[in-house]
Amino acid sequence: MAARDYGQYCGVTRAVELIGERWALLIVRDLLVGPRRYGELAAGLPRIPSNILATRLKELQAVGILRRVPHSRVIVYELTPYGRELEPVVLALGAWGFKAMGDPREEQIITPDSMTMALRTAFRAQVAAKLPTTAYAARFGAAELLIRVDGSALEVTRGDGPVDLAFAAGPGIRRLISGELAADRAIATGVVEVLRGHGELLDRFASTFHLAA
Numbered sequence: 001m002a003a004r005d006y007g008q009y010c011g012v013t014r015a016v017e018l019i020g021e022r023w024a025l026l027i028v029r030d031l032l033v034g035p036r037r038y039g040e041l042a043a044g045l046p047r048i049p050s051n052i053l054a055t056r057l058k059e060l061q062a063v064g065i066l067r068r069v070p071h072s073r074v075i076v077y078e079l080t081p082y083g084r085e086l087e088p089v090v091l092a093l094g095a096w097g098f099k100a101m102g103d104p105r106e107e108q109i110i111t112p113d114s115m116t117m118a119l120r121t122a123f124r125a126q127v128a129a130k131l132p133t134t135a136y137a138a139r140f141g142a143a144e145l146l147i148r149v150d151g152s153a154l155e156v157t158r159g160d161g162p163v164d165l166a167f168a169a170g171p172g173i174r175r176l177i178s179g180e181l182a183a184d185r186a187i188a189t190g191v192v193e194v195l196r197g198h199g200e201l202l203d204r205f206a207s208t209f210h211l212a213a
Contacts, residue, residue: 018063023048024056025090028079030113031066032087033156035078044111094121098178098211104171112143116156119145122177122209125152134204137166137195140173149208165197165205176206178213 004020006013019025023045030036030044042053057077060066065083068075079086094117129152136147137160146163148155172191175181183203186192192202 018065019060019086021056021059023052024060025093027053027056027060028065028083028086029090029117030111031077031079032084032090033113033116035069035071035076037074037076041077044113046109090117091121094118095211098122098174099213101174108171110141110143110171112145112158115140115143115145119147119156119209120154122211123149123154124208124210125154127210128152128154128208131204131208134165134201134208135161135163136201136205137161137163139166139168139195141170163197165199165201166195167197167202168193168195174213176202177209177211179206179210180213182206 004017006017019028026045027041030041036044038053038057041057042048042050045053057066060083061068061077064080065086066077066079069078070076098118098121128149131149133148133150135149138145138147144158146157146159146161148157148161169176169186169192172181172186175191176183176186181189181191183192183200183206186206187194187199187202194202
């Protein structure tokens with residue numbers, strides 16, 4: 001399958017041969033959120049050429065990482081159990097990459113699936129288990145998410161629902177999650193805009209979702 005053959009007999013080498021081609025791991029990242037139609041994958045990766053997306057999907061299917069399945073009269077792509085084993089790898093890689101993110105470039109965007117995985121990466125289940133159940137509606141650029149924290153369980157979905165706090169933020173949310181900016185300062189400086197609910201709950205959000213920069 002792999003266009004690249006490193007000529008080494010090693011687990012790391014084989015992993016890179018399977019998912020190391022450009023865009024492959026981002027396809028896996030988005031499918032970890034849930035099954036996606038071809039068009040949904042393309043929309044979530046707006047810079048990927050259509051021929052490359054088609055090629056990567058075929059390659060990942062050929063080695064058993066994903067599969068095509070019928071769903072409500074359309075074909076969707078979903079990860080196989082083997083593919084889902086990549087979740088802790090993707091989360092660990094996200095935490096590692098967070099340390100080197102810096103400020104965003106003007107052309108960089110946040111997608112719903114990328115932000116969902118970022119929240120999973122930053123989620124501190126042991127901290128959340130000691131806090132009251134809380135629901136947040138969060139708008140990160142064009143990505144609008146419903147985030148529900150119930151004990152050590154995290155659910156991130158798209159759509160509407162009753163929430164305790166609704167807020168909007170841009171890429172500067174990184175400063176809150178890293179602990180560089182306290183919740184009250186994030187609100188005061190406009191990094192986070194409280195849309196409705198109790199603004200003090202942003203401090204709970206910052207406690208629940210944290211990554212070291």
